[in-house]
Amino acid sequence: MSISIIQAILIGLVYYLGINGTPWTTLLGSTILQKPLVAGVIVGFILGDPVQGAIIGAAIQLPFIAYISAGGAPPTDPGLAGTLGTALAMAAGVKPEAAIAMAVPIGLLGTIIWVLHMTIDVFFVHAIDRAADEGNMKKAVFYHVAMPQIVTLLLGAIPVALGCYFGSGVVTNIIELLQGRPLQTLEVIGGLLPAIGIAMNLRAISKPGILMWYVLGFILAVYLGLQTMPIAIIAGIVAYLYTDLIAKTEEKTVALDSSEDLDDDFI
Amino acid sequence: MSISIIQAILIGLVYYLGINGTPWTTLLGSTILQKPLVAGVIVGFILGDPVQGAIIGAAIQLPFIAYISAGGAPPTDPGLAGTLGTALAMAAGVKPEAAIAMAVPIGLLGTIIWVLHMTIDVFFVHAIDRAADEGNMKKAVFYHVAMPQIVTLLLGAIPVALGCYFGSGVVTNIIELLQGRPLQTLEVIGGLLPAIGIAMNLRAISKPGILMWYVLGFILAVYLGLQTMPIAIIAGIVAYLYTDLIAKTEEKTVALDSSEDLDDDFI
Amino acid sequence: MSISIIQAILIGLVYYLGINGTPWTTLLGSTILQKPLVAGVIVGFILGDPVQGAIIGAAIQLPFIAYISAGGAPPTDPGLAGTLGTALAMAAGVKPEAAIAMAVPIGLLGTIIWVLHMTIDVFFVHAIDRAADEGNMKKAVFYHVAMPQIVTLLLGAIPVALGCYFGSGVVTNIIELLQGRPLQTLEVIGGLLPAIGIAMNLRAISKPGILMWYVLGFILAVYLGLQTMPIAIIAGIVAYLYTDLIAKTEEKTVALDSSEDLDDDFI
Amino acid sequence: MEEQRVKLSKKDVLRAFWKWTFFSHSNYNYERLQASGVLQSMSHIPEKLYPGDKEEQKKFMQRHMSFYNTEPHFGGIINGMVLAMEEERANGASIDDDAINSIKTGLMGPIAGIGDTLWQGTLQPIALAVGISIAAGGNVIGALVFALIMIGVMLPIGYFMYMKGYTTGKTGVEAILSGGKMKQIIQAASIMGATVLGSLTANYVTAKSTMNISVGSSTLALQTDILDKLLLGGVPLGITLLTLYLLKNKKMKSTTVMLILVIIGLICGATGILG
């Protein structure tokens, strides 16, 4: 399958819209489009096969399933993996497992785009500072809303469109070359990568003892074959009951402490 | 299959014996006979096919599985559904699913019998009042034990016997007419009805937070395929351990409170 | 299969090495060799078929799975069951289930050897007492390390070797005779016997309420088909969280008590 | 201490227990519910406590015709207690009609709540589920197993409660009821009951959609392709929670709610949304 110029540009647009901060309900809209699960279907639609897009997108989503982007520098870009990755995988006609292996390095490239726009946007902040000194709100709004979008659009959509248009042939050849053990090795790597997102996420919520719950979730899923939704519900209920008990114990201490304060006051 | 007069009368008797308050070990005996699960087998036995009776009775039991009768006016009468319902279903030779759909409206009719005997029995209470004023214990006992039973027997056994004898033909015809989508719709309704008993029961035991345990039981049953018995045992143990922890926390407060009282006394 | 003299002696040696207190890392080494699971493979190896030894040994291990030897008199000897039992079962070519039934009475015989060496060793203690009175450490060490081992070696290895050499024919004949219901009955008995080890173990850790956890483990294993390892992990985590909550409640009491002591001091 | 003139024999108490067990609801009625059941269960008592004293016997009878309604097995503890109070009263203790009556009316409600939760709310659905699972395949033993579980558990409880009430008397029973242990048992039983009701919902409320959705050329089964991925059994769960909401928060009568369910079933069944 080859990708036409129009298709390549549309896919570039999808990538742009999935960058944090495009004027969708920021983060809610853009992070949804950023997901390979979602972008995959749309790319598939653009390429004329939404069903295949859904399958490839769902596969590419896997290594990013627990990806968490908090503040600073993201380690990889699910948005690029989901758009360019899906497009090239569909063009090369590879299996979902191979699509994962292709999408992961593509995701890493995406961080370049992130660094660029996060740097260029600094200029606009300074422009807004000046607008503030002038008390010119219109100008401030213009520099916040319009300018960065143009930059991000150029920085995002163009490389992706080019990648789609010129990349598909190259990638098909590469995939050809990798048949057999090399591709299998890429699949092994693809199987390990979700560990990063999960571990980063775990680090973010890490508290003493939290690993026990993690292992519990793991054991329940492995040995009982439970999917994520029932485990989430069970865990939510048990967590509530458990923390409620802890809160009950601590209430007592607070009650105790305050009553002692009272004693002190009386003496 | 047609139902003979003798059979109809015997089934009427079974219904009578399942009305709360017949001189069986009240509630224990009568509520057992009242269950379609039990009445079904007996009706089947009377009609010459206990095995089919067991199957139909177990099916009709379903919408009444969590039925709870506390004090006031019951919303439906499992006793009538289990006796008349089983008899007519067997006579019409329908599948268990259709038997449920037939039994449910029959159950609703039963509340009429309940209202009647609960009203008529008021006369006997007044008669016992008079006996008390006379200090006549024999008469009081007679009005408590014998009279209401005669009334209940007539109110209960006769309509059921008539229903069995004359109803079977009618019901067979109706069932004939309902084949296809209508019967399927009745089955849909039958599938929803256990929700009532369950919800009434939940309302009766409702406390803050209790719904979480309900959902937990639901998830465990749905996703792990656990039957009621293992869930009951697991829930019993976990509930004990959980409430024990709560009790331990509260003990402390009590201990704390009382020790503070002590302090007050000393000062 | 017949057992040669050399093989019989080697098996006797394996038994000796599995008696508590042989100069292996005591208890750690000897109790490992004492297990039919381990001894079975070694005996199989000696008899030229380690795979069959593993199968028979694993089976004979079953009735001893929760066997606990604490201090006093052991009720049975897994070591003898695992060595002589495996050897005779392999010689007779019986199925694993029948091997269990054979090994259990053999295990009971082993307690005789235990009683003998525990009694004879008393002499050496007295000898060491005398060495202590003389301040002769060399002699003390000799009586502790060397002498009891010679006795245990003779008491243990000789009967086992004889049993292996002469027993195999006898046992094969007996097994022949027991075909059918008798052997089946032996298998029934074999199925009941693990209850002893489990119950002794439960008795050892018995605390109020502990049986609830036992039943919980049972239900989880029976209804969810969980193996021992996942149950152990789940139980370990839940037990930690549960006891931690209890500890939290009790801390409060301690905190309370001590703070009250403080109050007393101040007044 | 005053010497005791009349004493109920073990047999007297037992007879009262059995009569209560057999006839408590014999004359169940809208006006005073189990009132005459209480009286009849003690019909042999007045002659024992006030032999020949017609006046006191008459008063006894009148005393026990007041409104009464409780769960008979657990509530037996009240009946037993009342019997003990009557005995003391006959022996001169100053227990007036009010005292006995207020004990009855004060305790019958809470104990009915406890008893209904433990019995109808927890034990009975479990025993029914077991019985159904045996009987559904055509096994006539299912009904018997259900009956034996119920009788085997409830009769001993009824006996124990009645005797406990008689031997502990008024203060004892109040101590039991206000103690933390009782609170914990109710709490635990509620939790167990709710969990069991959850499993009953999963096993016995059925509602599956048979609708298909066409997206372009492919067809999706609403139930298996979407709803089941979201939450297995989500529809039955939702319907039961809706029912609870109507009953509890909207305070609808159960017959009204049943009608609503029937209408929902009619519409969804006829249109093929459910089926």
Place this chain on the structure above:
Amino acid sequence: MEEQRVKLSKKDVLRAFWKWTFFSHSNYNYERLQASGVLQSMSHIPEKLYPGDKEEQKKFMQRHMSFYNTEPHFGGIINGMVLAMEEERANGASIDDDAINSIKTGLMGPIAGIGDTLWQGTLQPIALAVGISIAAGGNVIGALVFALIMIGVMLPIGYFMYMKGYTTGKTGVEAILSGGKMKQIIQAASIMGATVLGSLTANYVTAKSTMNISVGSSTLALQTDILDKLLLGGVPLGITLLTLYLLKNKKMKSTTVMLILVIIGLICGATGILG
């Protein structure tokens, strides 16, 4: 009490909420992150609070260009609060620049932590898992279901938080944050999140050995004959815990850790240890 001169209408607050919701990250940058997002979300406010007063309007603009970064949905509570403070200030309350600024910098961190845990750490992986399970078989609805779950949960939260912040004001928000209930919610969400991450590890991290071991004549499959008996999925679990260890205890950058995993995968894949 002083009479209130200027008052923001419900519509003013709503506009600020929506602008924040749409444009918070529009000019996201390394120097001050969401700074100009805060200003732009309130671009219609200065003219309302200080009609015609150019000087105060300028000060307002300068005030809100300071470094700001939080999770936008939960963090809206801060923005709402700031709006309320600005309103009070315009009405003469003695709230100086420092007060407003320190509220923003003091709360943005903790609330980002809470928000990210609840949103990205807990809700999002669950919704993704549901979406993937639908989509993996070629069902285009999967993406939609994911999107609807996210929007359906997060938009109401964002709205509620912003309005809560505006109506409760400074002291109210601090009370909420320091209360035991908030602590419990975070704790419970962390536990739930960790458990869900465990199930994700089980379902999505894959590493199976294809090695065989020969013992004498028989051949053992390392994975099915030994490792699976020890602990099902032990290898993926171990790899994830190793990753966590490198990230958390060794404080490695996530890209470094990714490189390490790639190398492990390369070696194990090429040698056939995993495959």
Place this chain on the structure above:
Amino acid sequence: MEEQRVKLSKKDVLRAFWKWTFFSHSNYNYERLQASGVLQSMSHIPEKLYPGDKEEQKKFMQRHMSFYNTEPHFGGIINGMVLAMEEERANGASIDDDAINSIKTGLMGPIAGIGDTLWQGTLQPIALAVGISIAAGGNVIGALVFALIMIGVMLPIGYFMYMKGYTTGKTGVEAILSGGKMKQIIQAASIMGATVLGSLTANYVTAKSTMNISVGSSTLALQTDILDKLLLGGVPLGITLLTLYLLKNKKMKSTTVMLILVIIGLICGATGILG
């Protein structure tokens, strides 16, 4: 402070640990159990502490021939402690024979209880279950896996305990033992152990009825049609609880109970009730 004259080297302590580990039960006997094991483990110590002083060396030997029995791995903490006390004593501290002896007899019981629970009661059955599951199919690695788990866990524990005892000394060990943490560990281990024993009962105690019941024309299999519906595995559970009852409440000897089980098995097996 007095200057220290003799000091045990790290190597002395290590030798004592290894001798204890290898030979503790070498001369296990009915009269004094591990008594001479304690002495022999420290056979190189007297010459070190009292070089040339025959009298003190003799006393040392006599001192350590008293009754001793504990779980060797966990109990090493006592041995280590005793070694430290002997060293202090040789350096003039006023520690008499009684002090050392009472420490040994006072602690050996509780620590044996703890150790046996953790080791034989919890770890060993789990490791055996893993080993059996591997070996039952004819895999010779099962035994090795079991051995490695046991050694890998127990040897480090033994080493840690001995060294802990030596370095912390008397007061330290008592503090550890009376601390809440130790209590919690035992409690948690008991709970884990009991749960594991439950799963062992389910997996390894087998008792199935082969009886059929005829009701009219139909035949019911007692096991699958009735018992399994009531409670899967109810018979093995009941038998194990009966065994526990006989052992614990009836205080029967384990051999008696074994005999009873054999008789039950004989009767039920011969009559075909079980089979």
